[in-house]
Amino acid sequence: MLPELPALKLEVDEHHHHKDVYEHTLRVVEQAISYEADYGLEGDFVLRFAALLHDIGKPNTRRLEPGGGVTFHQHDLVGARLAKKRLQALRFDNDTIRDVSRLIELHLRFFGYGDQAWSDSAVRRYVRDAGEQLTRLHALTRSDVTTRNQRKADRLAHAYDDLEQRIAALQEQEELDSIRPDLSGEDIMRILDLKPGREVGEARSFLMELRLDQGQLGAEEAEKRLLAWWSAR
Structure with missing residues (x-):
């Protein structure tokens, strides 16, 4: 049903946190389920399926770098297209196809937030682009942190806490939900x-x-x- 998943076993995680991308994916799904209650998303199929498919674009975007490194540039965009195609083949409804593929397309958008301050404009665009998927995107983004480096995990968690607080503050001021x-x-x-x-x-x-x-x-x-x-x- 999902031939894209076995292919993830052939891809080494670029951060070397896991044996392969498949192992990382299973961990992301587990964490997504654990975050559901925090966001009022208990049993949310769209979130779980987006977590399951979020990295399926990696095999098609794998590039070796000088020094032995590996990158997966634009695997978010490629993965979104692959997910849409697979879900259409499985005859999912249009809303599910749209929402899952959109979450996959956006799942990397946050990373880099902690490295440099985002302007209010950037935060508004994040909310605008996520649209109705913002709550699911919060859960998916947090779930995608599977590093064993506790300091890094804490830094990313604190950065996302900050982003959520800024979104809440702007929403209170500006009604961001309907930009x-x-x-x-x-x-x-x-x-x-x-x-x-x-x-x-x-x-x-x-x-x-x-x-x-x-x-x-x-x-x-x-x-x-x-x-x-x-x-x-």
């Missing part, structure tokens, strides 16, 4: 005297980027920025 521009499509058409079409979409994209970068501006300020952007085109 959208400060102006609607109807507002844009009225202000710029446009009819529905490509230019309205471009204007909305500009306002969305502004929203992500600077937070809520309010309708009046957003209108000023929109008009300045439009006149400078």
Whole structure:
């Protein structure tokens, strides 16, 4: 049913934490199950299946580096495509296919957070990209830490604690669960005297980027920025 899984036994974990990627995967599934209660996800099939398939892109992205190292660049993106294809072949429903593949695509997004401070804009984008999968992504990301180095494990856990706290603070301030521009499509058409079409979409994209970068501006300020952007085109 899942021929991608046996292939993981042939891949050595790049961090040398486990005998192979398959062993790491089983540990991630176990940890995902252990985190379910913390996030209100008891018995969550999507989380468990995403944990099971999260590294299936590694065999196709394996590269040997000078000095004997190995990398799996973009295995998150490749894995998401493979998972979608496999779940479609197994005739899963569209929602499950979409959610599992999205989690796999995003499962590496957090790593690097502890190495350099993320701006509020980066945190907003993380929330925006995760969308309805944010809670599952929290659980999956924590589950993917299987290092035996306790200092490193603690550092990553503390970093994710910090990210969750920042998300909670921004959610309280800005209603991050429904990130959208400060102006609607109807507002844009009225202000710029446009009819529905490509230019309205471009204007909305500009306002969305502004929203992500600077937070809520309010309708009046957003209108000023929109008009300045439009006149400078």
